[in-house]
Amino acid sequence: MRRYVIIGNGVAGTTAAENIREMDKEGKIDIITDESTLFYTRIRLPEYIAAEVEEERIVLHKPEWYRERNIVVHLGKPVTDIDQAKREIYTTEGTTLNYDRLLLATGSHSFVPPIRGVDKPGVFTLRTIKDAQDIRDYAAEAKRVILIGGGVLGLEAGNGLRRRGIEVTVVEFFPRLLPRQMDVPGAELLQRQMEEMGFSFHLGAKSQEIRGTQRVEGLLLEDGQILSADMVLISAGVRPNLDLAQKIGLEVDRGVLVNDRLETQFPDIYGAGDLIQHRGIFYGIWPASEKQGQVAGINMAGGDALYEGTVMSNRLKVVGIDLVSAGDIDADEKLEKRVQKDEQRFIYRKLVLKDGILVGCILFGDISGAREILHAIENKKNVQALKDDLLVKGFDFKRLES
C-alpha cells in the first residue's frame, strides 16, 4: 500500500488528494496543514469580512467529503522538517508521518513591506480565513481603515470593509490604480467611480510609519501627512512559502522549481500551487493551482500527466465592475488607438492598434465583444478596414471572427 503525504490543504493539495484517490483506491492519503480550517475558498474572504457570507459557505469540503474518500486531514500542524532518507515528515506537535510520495503544496503568504510599526495591534494582512476572522472581529469596533496597496485583492478587501460602513482610504505607491491593467484615463475613471462609492485615495504616496501607542491610530506618509485610522490593511502581494523546501535543499528561484510532471529535483517529492515556479512562471491564481494539483496527483499515483501552463485570464472584477485588459494597453500613448468613453456611465473602452493589427485593449464597465476582441488580439488580426467601426454602438463583433 502506497503512502501519500500532502503538505497544504489549499486547492492544489486538496485537488491532488482527490485525484490520487480516483486512481489508487487502496493507498493511504494524509493531508497535513498549519491551518485550522478544512479546504476553503479565499476568493470569497472579502465577502466574509463584509459579514455577507458565513464560514460554512466558504469551507468547500465538509468532513464527509474526506471520510467518503478515506483521506485524513491533520489540521493545525505546521511541518518542521522532512527526512528524505527515512521518508518521514515531522511537525511541531511531534507527529511523524511516513511517505512514499510527498507533495509540497504549502502555498504563499502575504508580503509585508518594511514600514515602521507594522507589528502594532490593528495592522492586518488578508490571506487565510484566520486573517479574515481577525479582521472581521477587529472591524466591528473600527471606523476608519487605511489600505496600503491598491491592487485588485486589496481593493476587494477594502470594499468588503466599506460595505460594513467603514471609511476606506487607499494609499498606493504607484501614481494610478491598477497600473498593469489600466492607462491614465481608465484609472482616473475607476478612481472617480470608487470615490463616489465612498473610497478616498492617496496615490503616488509612500507609507513611512504606522502610528499609535497601544494600537493603530494612523499612518505617517513620507511627505509628512498623517492620516488617522483605527485599522491598517496591508495588501502588497504574496510570496511563496519556501521555508520547508529550502530547509531540505530544494532548488528555489522565485518558487520551487518543477518539471512538467510537477516533480521537484528530489525523487518522489512533487510540488504544486503557489509555492512553485513552472517554466519560469509563478501563477498565484486558483485555476493554475487546481490544474497543478490534478497533474501532481495523477503522477504521484503512477499515472502520466503533464502540466503545460495556464492561460492568465484577462478578465477581472474590480469592486463589482467588469474589466478586461489584455496585450499592450499603450499606457504611454505611443500607438494608434480607438477610444470610447462615457464618464456618466463610467465606461471606458480602448483598442490599441499597431500597423492595423489589434494588439491590446482595455474594456472597463462594458465588456461587450470581449471574447471576439481577445481572439483578435491573440490571432494578431488585421482590423484596418474595421477600425473606425469597432467601438461604434451596435457593432456586430462577429465581424471580427470572419
Place this chain on the structure above:
Amino acid sequence: MEQWQCSVCGYIYDPAKGDPDNGVDPATPFEKIPDDWVCPVCGASKDQFEKA
C-alpha cells in the same frame, strides 16, 4: 431553468443570459455547458458549481 453558483467565487450562472463571452449562448441550461468550461470570474472548473 436553474441558476448555478460557483462555490469558489460566488459567481452565478444564469441560463437566461448564458456566458456569451465564453461561447455559451443565452438559454443554455447549466447541464448543457461543455465540461471544459470554467467560471468566467475565477477560472474554477465546472464541477465547483452548485445549484443556487
